[in-house]
Amino acid sequence: xxxxxxxxxxxxxxxxxxxxxxxxxxxxxxxxxxxxxxxxxxxxxxxxxxxxxxxxxxxxxxxxxxxxxxxxxxxxxxxxxxxxxxxxxxxxxxxxxxxxxxxxxxxxxxx
Amino acid sequence: xxxxxxxxxxxxxxxxxxxxxxxxxxxxxxxxxxxxxxxxxxxxxxxxxxxxxxxxxxxxxxxxxxxxxxxxxxxxxxxxxxxxxxxxxxxxxxxxxxxxxxxxxxxxxxxxxx
Numbered sequence: 015x016x017x018x019x020x021x022x023x024x025x026x027x028x029x030x031x032x033x034x035x036x037x038x039x040x041x042x043x044x045x046x047x048x049x050x051x052x053x054x055x056x057x058x059x060x061x062x063x064x065x066x067x068x069x070x071x072x073x074x075x076x077x078x079x080x081x082x083x084x085x086x087x088x089x090x091x092x093x094x095x096x097x098x099x100x101x102x103x104x105x106x107x108x109x110x111x112x113x114x115x116x117x118x119x120x121x122x123x124x125x
Numbered sequence: 126x127x128x129x130x131x132x133x134x135x136x137x138x139x140x141x142x143x144x145x146x147x148x149x150x151x152x153x154x155x156x157x158x159x160x161x162x163x164x165x166x167x168x169x170x171x172x173x174x175x176x177x178x179x180x181x182x183x184x185x186x187x188x189x190x191x192x193x194x195x196x197x198x199x200x201x202x203x204x205x206x207x208x209x210x211x212x213x214x215x216x217x218x219x220x221x222x223x224x225x226x227x228x229x230x231x232x233x234x235x236x237x238x239x
Contacts, residue, residue: 046226057131057218057230058169103168110226113159115168 016041018106020116027094028124035119037104038086044106047087049078052101052118061102062089094123127153127223131231138209138238146204146234148175148219154199155221159228160192163216175202175219209238 017040027033039047045066050058064071064078064087071078075094080087091098104116128151138144148158156177161169173194174182181194191213193205202221206213214237222228 048227050230055233055235057233060227060229063227110222110224110228113171113220113228115170117168 016044016106016108016112016114018104018114018116020104020119022119023117024120024122026122026124029094029096031094033089033091033094033098033121033123035089035102035104035121036086037088037106037116038084039106039114040085041106041108042082042085044108046107046110047078047080048105048107049076049089050103050105050115052103054100058103091121094121096123096125099123127221127229129219129221129229129231131219131234133234134232135235136237138236140210140238141208143205143207144209144236146206146217146219146236148202148204148221148231150200150221150223153221153223155202155223156199157225158196158202158219158221160194160202160204161218161220163218163233165216169218172204172217175204177202206236209236211238214238 020037048063051061052058075092077090102119107113130149132147158175160172172187175194175196177196183189196202218233220228220230
């Protein structure tokens, strides 16, 4: 089955700096890779996603890159703000089936 | 966008009692919903797949007689934790999708069994 690894487990950055979180997956058949932001006591919120036929996607300060050959994808947050502080989860799935989540990254943006 | 509502947001119950958690898709129909459990500082673990009009599919190690799932309509799935024990205390989250690919998560239910 699919296995998703995520690094780092914790990340602290200064406000205004960039943050990068990396995930690797094991099943080359996976074709959908979402990223979720989870704030304390709340459910995960989809912030960006990418499909296997695309190498990069950007939405304002957030971008995701995908390397299918290496089976890894990354979340990039630029100009970080204190409200970006949360736990971020990556996931991999084949057509929405059998979602497998990474272990999460706790991001702290220091003012 | 797609909205998934989960209720209650938190519940405290005594050991041995049962608790029901509801998951509703507010603006779309969902033939499939997923139930996850999340322990503190851990990732989401899929418990079961809820299928409208048929039996749920449980992940390995999840007791189907303890975690009863009912998906009686295209907008509602319920998870009942039967004979709850302190070790069942966790954050339970459901998800659903109008497209079958991009899933929206509910706000979660914090269950505390005392």
